[in-house]
Amino acid sequence: MTFSEILTARRSRALTGAVRAPGDKSMSHRALMLGGLAMGDTTIEGLLEGDDILATARAVEAFGALVQRTGDGAWRVEGRGGYQTPSGVIDCGNAGTGVRLLMGVAAGFDLSVTFDGDASLRKRPMKRVTGPLSDMGARFDWGGAEDRLPLTLHGGGLKGMVYRQTVASAQVKSAILLAGLNAAGETAVIEPEPSRDHTERMLRAFGAVVYVSETGEGRVARLQGGQRLTGTHVAVPGDPSSAAFPLAAGLIVPGSVVTVEGVMLNPLRTGLFQTWIEMGADLTIANRRMAGGEEVGDVTARHSALKGITVPTERAASMIDEYPILSATAAYAEGATVMRGIGEMRVKESDRISLMAAGLAACGVKVEEEPEGFIVTGSPCVQGGATVRTAHDHRIAMSHLVLGLNSEEPVAVDDPGMIATSFPGFVELMQGLGASIEPR
Numbered sequence: 158m159t160f161s162e163i164l165t166a167r168r169s170r171a172l173t174g175a176v177r178a179p180g181d182k183s184m185s186h187r188a189l190m191l192g193g194l195a196m197g198d199t200t201i202e203g204l205l206e207g208d209d210i211l212a213t214a215r216a217v218e219a220f221g222a223l224v225q226r227t228g229d230g231a232w233r234v235e236g237r238g239g240y241q242t243p244s245g246v247i248d249c250g251n252a253g254t255g256v257r258l259l260m261g262v263a264a265g266f267d268l269s270v271t272f273d274g275d276a277s278l279r280k281r282p283m284k285r286v287t288g289p290l291s292d293m294g295a296r297f298d299w300g301g302a303e304d305r306l307p308l309t310l311h312g313g314g315l316k317g318m319v320y321r322q323t324v325a326s327a328q329v330k331s332a333i334l335l336a337g338l339n340a341a342g343e344t345a346v347i348e349p350e351p352s353r354d355h356t357e358r359m360l361r362a363f364g365a366v367v368y369v370s371e372t373g374e375g376r377v378a379r380l381q382g383g384q385r386l387t388g389t390h391v392a393v394p395g396d397p398s399s400a401a402f403p404l405a406a407g408l409i410v411p412g413s414v415v416t417v418e419g420v421m422l423n424p425l426r427t428g429l430f431q432t433w434i435e436m437g438a439d440l441t442i443a444n445r446r447m448a449g450g451e452e453v454g455d456v457t458a459r460h461s462a463l464k465g466i467t468v469p470t471e472r473a474a475s476m477i478d479e480y481p482i483l484s485a486t487a488a489y490a491e492g493a494t495v496m497r498g499i500g501e502m503r504v505k506e507s508d509r510i511s512l513m514a515a516g517l518a519a520c521g522v523k524v525e526e527e528p529e530g531f532i533v534t535g536s537p538c539v540q541g542g543a544t545v546r547t548a549h550d551h552r553i554a555m556s557h558l559v560l561g562l563n564s565e566e567p568v569a570v571d572d573p574g575m576i577a578t579s580f581p582g583f584v585e586l587m588q589g590l591g592a593s594i595e596p597r
């Protein structure tokens with residue numbers, strides 16, 4: 158489907174059905190990058206074919222690997238055991254994960270490369286990665302403003318380091334560990350609040366030795382430099398961050414029963430499910446099994462009378478991308494949902510606190526914005542009736558479309574094309590469940 162400039166969601170009858178979420182975005186980026194870094198063939202099934210991942214596939218090819226699409230979600234990467242200087246600029250599009258992890262990998266090699274991205278990515282901070290990589294020995298030239306893309310990286314000659322995270326960020330941790338693979342000696346990252354661990358897990362699947370331990374200072378991931386990766390098979394499970402949207406719709410539209418099958422249940426990713434259950438959601442998980450080295454399950458959401466809660470701040474890292482959709486469901490909950498300790502939301506594809514606050518308020522929902530969070534006071538009756546500015550942010554767009562599925566008046570979003578960065582086929586999948594989402 159090609160979109161008009163605006164998509165509109167309208168109050169829908171009960172949503173029913175079982176769907177599959179697209180492949181996990183975090184794992185899809187890593188599977189391609191590590192495939193390019195390994196010697197030999199890597200085959201991937203269930204790869205997310207969203208725009209962020211397609212940008213990473215092009216980048217890995219530009220760094221010297223052979224990257225082929227062999228079928229629906231099926232890809233083959235023939236790695237050369239290292240990255241080489243690409244002939245042009247590496248454009249990571251909208252993807253923070255893409256650019257930050259690729260900087261880490263590339264820093265380990267004797268090459269020079271310029272990274273760039275779209276208008277949203279050009280606004281996001283890069284020093285959180287270039288700082289530690291510089292301490293390891295990489296050099297950077299800013300193409301424009303400091304801390305922002307475009308930038309040029311000169312890699313090679315790295316030495317390992319011990320890095321203490323100041324913000325919980327899997328992207329920063331991963332960039333450092335990936336650089337450490339080709340640094341002299343040991344590299345360690347200490348995390349006071351653990352972030353998603355897909356890099357550690359997937360490095361092991363490619364044959365690397367990675368130690369993870371719990372210490373008084375937090376979780377520590379360490380590896381020795383000079384390890385070689387070997388191509389492998391990666392089965393990418395469904396993305397819990399994407400599954401959240403149809404499940405949220407199931408929770409808020411009366412009479413609904415929505416199942417999303419094959420959802421990854423890594424505990425560092427499921428903070429939203431825990432939060433919804435505490436809010437009174439009828440959310441059940443069946444058929445728990447292992448797939449692609451991760452636990453997966455079929456998650457069912459039934460329409461529920463939700464109540465507001467205070468989300469524990471230490472849960473933030475395990476649901477950082479889910480606060481937009483949580484806040485949309487909180488709009489239908491009785492009482493206040495307090496979301497704090499989430500200043501990181503302001504440096505995502507957009508300032509997600511401010512955009513969600515503005516969008517919800519335009520739809521008649523009571524929202525109080527704070528520097529590091531927001532409070533949504535909901536009610537079962539949401540007015541709607543707004544066209545929301547999404548500022549190139551897929552999750553802002555999808556969250557408001559879900560909000561509009563049970564509001565009095567329709568809710569429309571601008572720039573819906575961005576949804577394809579993480580969830581191609583979102584509109585068709587939601588329509589298949591019975592959602593009324595149409596181009597205006």
Ligand SMILES: O=C(O)C1=C[C@@H](OP(=O)(O)O)[C@@H](O)[C@H](O)C1
Pocket residue numbers: 182183184254325326327328329331353477478501
């Ligand atoms: O490592 C990853 O795959 C990701 C880490 C998170 O970012 P931060 O590391 O900035 O928290 C998350 O928001 C992003 O969508 C994916």
Ligand SMILES: C=C(OP(=O)(O)O)C(=O)O
Pocket residue numbers: 182251252253254255478505506552579
């Ligand atoms: C923050 C996100 O992604 P990234 O940082 O990769 O752009 C996201 O998908 O919500």
